[in-house]
Amino acid sequence: MSALEKDEMLKKIGRRIKDLRVEAGYKSHEQFAFDNNIQPKQMWRWESGYDFKVSSLIRITDIHRITLEEFFKDVE
Numbered sequence: 001m002s003a004l005e006k007d008e009m010l011k012k013i014g015r016r017i018k019d020l021r022v023e024a025g026y027k028s029h030e031q032f033a034f035d036n037n038i039q040p041k042q043m044w045r046w047e048s049g050y051d052f053k054v055s056s057l058i059r060i061t062d063i064h065r066i067t068l069e070e071f072f073k074d075v076e
Contacts, residue, residue: 007049012075013057014049019074020064021047036063 001009018029021043026032033043038059046052046060061071 009075010051011049014047016071016075017060018047020060020066020071024064 021029021032024032026035029043029047030040032038033040042056046056057068057071061068064071
């Protein structure tokens with residue numbers, strides 16, 4: 001995978017994280033972060049497509065009560 005492809009995939013994952021937050025009824029990443037004990041800056045970074053640890057992705061799926069498979073089925 002090229003660096004460009006990696007960056008594009010990270011952006012898609014970030015969009016998926018944001019979509020899940022919005023589907024959960026949160027307009028603000030700050031309020032979602034506060035309610036789920038996440039640093040707001042970290043939440044912003046995840047949604048912006050910055051690279052992060054797999055453990056962070058597991059935390060996100062746990063919060064939304066979905067599996068990793070469910071998470072990635074909507075990442076195109």
